[in-house]
Amino acid sequence: MTAVLLIDDHAMFREGLMLTIAHLAPTLDICPVASGNEAIATLESRSDISCVIMDYYLPDIGGSALLKRLRQLRPGIRILVMSASEDPQDRDRAMMAGARGFLHKSANSQSLLSALAQIQLPQSLDAHLRPPLPTPAHGHPTDEVALLSELTPRQGDVLRLMCDGMANREISAHLGVAEKTVKTHITAILATLGVPNRTQATWVARRGGLLGKPK
Known part of the structure; x- marks a missing residue:
């Protein structure tokens, strides 16, 4: 089971996102936290966490600073940013700091599914997330x-x-x-x-x- 650190200071959004992810990808082990400092402490104590879904703006440490700190603690960790920010510079800064993806909080579940795949989850989960591609009448995969x-x-x-x-x-x-x-x-x-x-x-x-x- 893949462990994913979920960082968001809004309890209702955090709980709703957990329910959505549980429906889309039930094999994920979601570890919810409400702040950047709590996220750092959790990552230091859990060696099995390989992916992060994080809000960009948090009450303590957030944004690019948190992204860089998480990547220092766990090189190679895969991070998806979910934010209500409309500022394209936030997305650019997040990607430059090492995020694998940036998704607006208004996105639907299909976009979330695609974003989860984008952070390159393990092959077994990737196969679970991947919807079947269309197959023509002759039975061979579409080119x-x-x-x-x-x-x-x-x-x-x-x-x-x-x-x-x-x-x-x-x-x-x-x-x-x-x-x-x-x-x-x-x-x-x-x-x-x-x-x-x-x-x-x-x-x-x-x-x-x-x-x-x-x-």
Whole structure:
């Protein structure tokens, strides 16, 4: 069982997120804490924790300072930031400090599922999280590389940002286009890839090598 440190000072959000994760990935062992200092103490006492989900703003130590401290204590630890911040600089600072992903707190469960996969959980859990990809009538797996090649350059940009866990509003701001335009691109992406939702689209992207070498 994979141990995940969950850091958030809002009890209601923390408890709700625990319930959501328990439903999406029941094999995870969630260790909830309410502050940065509590997180540091827990990480020092538990050698089995390999992943962190953390709020960016905390009442004591948070932000990039906490990210760097956690990575010093546990080199290689995989960290997903969940924040209500709308400031793109917060995301940039978090990623520069070593976060594997940055997800807005308004994201839906599908985006959370994709973000959990993004922090590269162990293969056994990764297989549990991964939704089945579409299979054509002849019974062979869909050629993800060929499917991705049918996307326009702009659709490719949108899909990469989806893989980063960005919500439509964030993609809109990042690309400098209307949110309605982003929704249109996503609809076209799902149709081209032959998948029903964003989660499966991100898995096609990852398996097809859109973010690097195909797996």
